[in-house]
Amino acid sequence: MEARLEIKLLEPNPLFTRWLERWLHEAERRNRKSQHKLRQALEALRNYPLPLYSGRECAVLRGFGSTLCQLIDDELRQYQVLASKGTLPMAATVTQYQEQVQQVVKVVQKKQQKQQQQLLKQPKKLTKKALQELAAAEERERIVQMCAGSYRIVLLVDTQETSGKNKRILDQTRSYLQTLNVEHEVRRLTVGDFLWIARDAAGNELVLPYIVERKRMDDLASSIRDGRFHEQKHRLAQCGLPHIIYLIEDYGDNEQLGLPLDSLLQALTNARIQSANIQVVRSDNHYRSMCYLRGVSSALEQLYVHAAKSLHSVDKTQLEAQSQHSSRSSSSHVGLLKFRALYEDSARNAQLTVREVFVQQLLQLHSLSIDRALAIVERYATPRQLLDAYGKCQSEAEARLLLAGLCCGPLQRPLGEKVSQCIHQFYMSDF
Template sequence: MTEITGKRITFKRSRPNPLFESWLEELHEEASNKKSKLEPMLKEALTSLSKYPLPLLTGAECAILSGFDKRLCQFLDSRLEVYNSNNLKIPKPASPIQVNASQDSSSNNSNLQQTNGVQNGNSNQNMLNINEATASTSQISSHLSSCNTSSPQTPKPPEHSAGKRARKTKHYKPAHRSGGYAILLGLLENSESGNPVNKENLIEIAQKYCEESFVRPKPESLYTAWSSMSKLVTKGLVVKHGARKATYTLSEQGLNLAKELLEESKNIPTINNIIFNDNHVKNQEPILTINNGHQNHIDIVDNEIPTTSEQCLVDKSPILEMLPGTFDVVLIIDIHETNGLSKKTDPTVAQFNKYPDLKHEYRSLKVGDFTWIARDKVNSSKEFILPYIVERKRMDDLGASIKDGRFHEQKFRLKKSGLKNIIYLVENYGSNKHIGLPVQTLMQALANTRVQNGFKVHITDSLTNSARFLAMMTKRLTIEYKDKTLKGHNQEPSGDILPTFAFFNKAALKNKPLSVTDTFIKLLLQMKGVSVEKALAITKVYKTPSSLFKAYEGCDDDREGELLLANLKYKNVSSNVGPKVSKSIYQLFTFDNYI
């Protein structure tokens, strides 16, 4: 028997992991356009994945490759979960086929054909499992052609075994105001021009239809609203033209679905209409609905707000008036809360743009992040600041401000602003896992802010709900002040007389010259256990360090000196400064401790 020698033939798949590669290509393109620091890592991951010869079934399995960190593996697993929930399953191909050419050539050919047929049949069966519910035959064929190296075969729908009912075909429809919903309506709006639209312009158009940001991922996530685009393309609702500088249009199916969504949305009231066009809202106590559906009453803080005469930066001026109906209530947003007004896709700007009836402006605020003014409809230069101010903190920023000392300094400046109603608006940061301090510590700090400082604390779960809260506050203040005659002057607030916005902002300058008393307060605030109220109570009796030194010199012994400040009252004479704080201050300011 003649021995036949020959080369070993190995069949390999050209793209063993087409889905993972396509998702990484999207991420890499987005990171490259934004010049993100993640771009090199994504490029390395994409390169290593493209060279890997075997199929990977989960994102966790990708951890063995270069460039895949924990976040990226979790992203692929999350994307895969969404993909599988739509009844599209990754094929589980058999091992690469190896055929030894030394065998009989005729038997080799027949065995090879049979093996390939079995492989293709198994792969097709895996890919087409319940696929008729979500994708067209052409989409499945194109996907299979990228997964199989053998000659493409026409896929056949799976045959359901006797006694089993086939699942009903589901009609895909994105949720109201979701990313997919916004993209479809944005493309429908653009379709009037008759031209494809690129990513940047589409985001600008679609953002107003969406609750989430198209450019900023959710906390602890890599997803943005734009992540829904790949799903729309897969479903055949959106047609993508080009690769690098891609443009997008609606398919005929997508056009019909977009029109259907637009028609349905006419019967769903927008948040803007609920807040600003509700004719049933009458003058009533301002009640603010928070995220969990409960109600939070915003009451007036009657504590006297101590201010210093050094804050009077302008000469006395006559009292001005605004009659009912002659002014508008306008929300003022600190410009530093945005990434720049020139960026049309800025998340903060986009959230407030969802309320076309909300009168708001962006200015530089020297204290606080949001406030409200009453502006004369005729003379726009006449502006009185209303006695409400909001400091916004995200949970991670709150933790950072506590660690670096900004927390107490900001509360002190808010107290010194002279405005009666101070609201601390706190946003949750995802599940609050990476916020620098334990959640219990932050909640205790907020409780102290509420009880000791007399601030109002309102917690939301996102920037979207924070913007909604401020829009509701604007509506409530408009109702509260619409029948009132407002008085104002270029001085500190006095009773019902409000300061002008120009005076308020100038008086709140962070780097303005401080009086000796203000400097003494700031020094006391650096000590453990000294709150703003305690520092104000001490400086109300001892306005300068010199006066406190003299008081200590008059004490007969250390015990008397340590208790000198213990019984000073603060917070409407309901609490004492306390012996521990009194002792710490005595030890700091007595001369003997420095010898």
Template sequence: MDNITGKRITYKRTRPNPLFQEWLSELYEEANVKKSKLEPMLKEALDSISKYPLTLQTGAECAILKGFDKKLCRFLDRRLEVYHFNNSQNVEDVLVPTQNIQFEPNTISIKHSSTSPSFNIADNYIPSSNTKCSEKNPVEMCPLNESLCDRTNKNSPKKITKKSKRKIYTPAYRSGGYAILITLLENSKENPDKPSLTKEMLIDGAQKHSEESFTRPKPDTFYTAWSNMSRLVSKGYVLKIRNKKVEYMLTDEGITLAEELMRDTATRPTLNDIIFNDIVNTNTDVESVSLDGNLVNSVLPHDFQSSQRQLKNYSPVSNKEINNYVNVEMAPGSFDIILLIDKNETGGLTKKNDPTVAQFNKYPDLKHEYRSLKVGDFTWIARSSVNREQELVLPYVIERKRMDDLGASIKDGRFHEQKFRLRKCGLKNIIYMVENYGKNKHVGLPIQSLMQGLSNTRVQDGFKVHVTDSLSNSARFLAMMSKRLTIEYKNKYLKGCNKEPVCEELMTFEYFNVTSSKTKPLTVKETFIKLLLQLRGVSVEKALAITNVYNTPALLIKAYQNSDDKEGEFLLADLKYGDLSRKVGPLVSKSIFQLFSNRFML
């Protein structure tokens, strides 16, 4: 047999992993354009997979190469999953359908046909703009005439056999998206010739349909109700028109969806209907509020057991400071109950879409006004229907604090000073309303310290403490209070004057605001109390107990001079304060002695 001689034939794949290599090239180019800090890692991964001579079946197998971490391998696996799915939907077509790959600052997402599975990978990889790419034919790229898709489909742990149904986006009731669709639909019906609205006009009309604010972000986020607009545009429900000013209008699909939402929610009562019109809410999606619930009853006259005592011999302002003595009487049914809101609680009444104003505007039946209150943030007045200048203050005042503001007030000393002024205002029912701030993580003080402060406010100061989840819930609580106070006082005969209230008498609003002013002259005793409150451990009750025995600092200093050091340190320790008759204690007594005794003065 003749020897057969010839060249040895070797077969070498030039691109064993063409899909992975192409996807990594896209990521690397994008990182290079954006000057990302991940550019070196992606370059190393691209170089290593280009030199690797064997075929890799999954993204997880790439972990053996340099430059591949868990997130990058996971990205390749999920990208491969979408690639397989698209190939399975187009078996007769050699080319794979075009996909839209989007990279956002905190996510990597792949958008594709409506029947394909969608996913997001929170990888914090490449922050980039929208780019488009198309996959090449796997048969042409594979030298052995065996597609990578066929090989990997056999070993793929997840095999998609059914088409996933497209979920139709439906905004929640009174959410930002719901409010936008309803407002645009109403405008298109009222103005068919001009169905589009600018952002300002749209927000102005949509706020009344939404429980969320269109101007103030949610706690710990940058998102407002307006953030839903981008989703509505991407879903094809709203068309964005670029003129001199950007305008928005509904598409045909948007009109259909908006009409469905309007029909479905036509019989669903709003919070205003539930609170003021006695309409029962039968829908479980909306949080119903029982007007007879313990939450509201706990701050009403027949349930309120105030532990606060009237301060004896206290007259914050003499009657001479009020021009004329006024005696006001109101017969049942001749007055209206009105909620007064401090102007400082708003960003300014001239400011459009202020969050606080917008929340109260959701209750058209709520009678409320904005005024400058010298103490507290909310109170109620009874105004005569005959003479509108006659106004009597109901014995309720509310101080509102957000959790972060509560922490700041404790640190700078406003917390005790405000509680002292609330006790001196002459209204016996004081409610401390606190709003949660997101998850209460960034509130200036540990949450345990804030809870301890609220407990002291309830136990030691005798205030009612009410905690709400948001500004929306606070407005709801105040609306319920207004409703219940209207019912409580509608059959009562009201009597009052411009002096400190006695028994069932009320004080005029003019007298209330003048006597509660910070700028009014303080007596020596009041100044002494405010001075004592600056010391650690001294509460309002303790300060009052001390000043009832020693009305002025001079009397206390004289008592220290007539005693030795040991007697002086314990001079105030046995003084009793509060309803439980507790003692002031040696630590507080010693601190006050060190402050006022001339032995420690330089």
């Protein structure tokens, strides 16, 4: 059992603190305007828990401008000269910090040894959280079988789709679906806005291989501007469902969207070309979108219920292998994901790998599409590997163009010098 402690020195930066106190006292005595900035910087320095070794490092704190950082560096040089002559103790702060940390480590090690000895003597009791995790793991391992005729198909609607911004319109989506006699249920989805499940009498739920992301034209424009479009597209591609549908609604006359209409249509075309399992469907308004969902529900009823297909649960790897063999689609036995597995794997707060976090980080940069981000991660799986590659370059100019020739997307186009320089600047700049 690991113990996590917060190590906080009483005074990590005594030298810098003393200098700032002296300058603040002088500024207050002469009633200078700089006293406000100095007071703010001194407070930030006192609250900072780690030692700083130069004025440049102080720039991360509030109140430390370029002038104040330069003053600290000048004062530090004079202090080092005096210390080298034996007049002052050199690196006293660093030594003090190391000694205190070593003392804390020894205390923690002794405490951990005592706790481990006590745990060995006492029988282990599972906590409520551990029991829940164990039950969830067993549930995911359990195989679900649904015989033909023992299940019904239900459309699941994300909770955000039923809470309109306009208070006068109460659950418009749900109202339309009820009018169209579509069996549906509202619950929170971690990916997509609509999907279909097969549910049996025992309450088991398997997800049919279709998922819908609904966007109005103005929402599509804003999601492209802030990077959500690429992130959502990546999460949809990673969820495991082979058929992804973008349901795009017109927004009036599609004017004043924030981006040119041609740019939005091009983004949708690129998404469809770059991924064979993405389908784009256009509708005139919200009601027409719900009519489309009713049509898909009816088609799935014909495909699964009326065709008397038996269903069983599979994991994501098995589902991907199944989707690659089109001959299996006509089989009377179909493997599907469990809803709980899809929900947990697609959750935003699920445990992501370093590679997945790296992709999401790259997507926040301007001009970085999902294909470009994936091409970078294929070559350098983690930020650490990319930084090491930059460090091996002979010059900064070579480092700036390190990624320029990297081929991306179906057409294998090079990343380009501009984007390569942008990525280098982001990861190599001091903040």
